[in-house]
Amino acid sequence: MELLKETLGKIKELDKEAMGKARERINNLIKPEGSLGRLEEMAEKLVGITGKRFPKVDNRAVIVMAGDHGVYEEGVAPDPQIITAIQTCNFTKGITGVCALAKQAKADVISVDIGVASDLKEPRVINRKIKYGTDNMTKGPAMTRKEAIKALEVGIEIATDEIKKGRNLLATGEMGIGNTTPSTAIISVLGSYDPQEITGKGAGLSEEKVIHKARIIKKAIEINKPDPEDGIDVLSKVGGLEIGGMAGVMIAGAAERVPVVVDGLIATAAALIACKIEPKVKNYLFASHASLEKGAARASKLLGLEPMLNMDMRLGEGTGAVLTFNLIEAAVYMNNEMITFEEAGIMRD
Known part of the structure; x- marks a missing residue:
């Protein structure tokens, strides 16, 4: 708990003075004002995050948190749970999406076992296992409050270690068969949505199974009664270890003034937890893509960040987040490489 408190205490507002100077320069770049649209907004935000006039995003990584879910035994996913373990190892081999x-x-993939239900023999996976999957949230809390805090702190530790190595752009990814179930539960609680309205098919459930999944989510919420004003309570009762880990990465990024890119539905649920714990975290996040998963649009609206891309993607793993690294780099190049009218020797009225 001390690490979480200490990290939260380091989170400040964006550097408004630097942002003002950046906006003034961007408005005077040799182009019509506002003509590069959201790239201009991104460049300004990056300056505010870093406090640097010409920030860089050339040392980047996606941190993939992996964990299993006790609620899997309720039939909420079509695939065998062992896939979590297999894919967690595959991330280190460079062969996943x-x-x-x-x-x-040009980004590195960092694979972290924060709660896979089996022991992994791949030494390149970072072993920070808290427990062998969460408990079945239809029978009680998914984890204890202490375990939820530990998940957040694992994310903080992993991200902080990477930032110390020079990372200047991070993304959150995940692996966990059945994890759209706790993600949807989190969004349902924090947005006061009926699970039936936002529950999707995940990895490929039939319509009948989607209805069943929504009922399971509703049952878990009714049994656990998570407090929507307490992000840690929501995480512990209806969340996942990998969701907590991703939220921790976002909190660490905000504390260290490093931008973090949020992936789709599951990562957005993690972002909602992080921002519930400390609202200023939102200032340090970029929403990557509009996931095709049913509850994703509601989740993004609840978070209050507009995704950059709409590619009909819903794989997870951090795929959408990594795809938008290229756009963020483009915003940096715009800011760093273009000259102003004055620098070009052109006088304007």
Whole structure:
């Protein structure tokens, strides 16, 4: 708990003075004012996050948190749970979806076992296992409050270690069969949504199974009664270890003034937890893509960040977040490489 408190205490507002100077310069770049749209907004925000006039995003990584879920035994996912363990190891081999896109984006993939239900023999996976999957949230809390805080702190530790190595852009990814169930539960609680309205098919459930999944989520919420004003309570009662880990990465990024890119539905649920714990975290986040998963649009609206891309993606793993690394880099290049009218020797009225 001390690490969490200490990290939260370091989170400050964006550097408004630096942002003002950045906006003035961006408005005077050799182009019509506002003509590069959201790239201009991104560049200004990056200056506010870092406090640097010409920030860099050339040392980047996606931190993939992996964990299993006790609620899996309620039939909320079509795939065998062992896939979590297999894919967690595969991230270190460069052969998954996020690995392919990370290679193109010149980013590293960091695989973390924060709660996989089996022991992994791959030494390149960072072993920070808190427990062998969460408990079944239809029978009680998914984890204790102490375990939820530990999940947050694991994320803080992993992200802080990477930042100390020079990382200047991070993304959150995840792996956990069945994890759209706790994610949807979190969004339902924090947004006061009926689970039936926002529950999607995840990895490929039939319509009948989606209805069942929504009922399971509703049952878990009714049994545990998570407090929507207490992000840690929501995480512990209906969340996941990997969701807590991702939230911790976001909190650490805010504390260290490093931007963090949020992936789809599950990462957005983690962002909602992080921002419930400390609202200023939102200032340090970029929303990557509009996931095709049913509850994603509501989640993004609840978070209050507009995604950059709409690619009909819903894989997870951090794929959408890594894809937008290229756009963030473009915003940096715009800011760093373009000259102003004055620098070009052009006088304007």
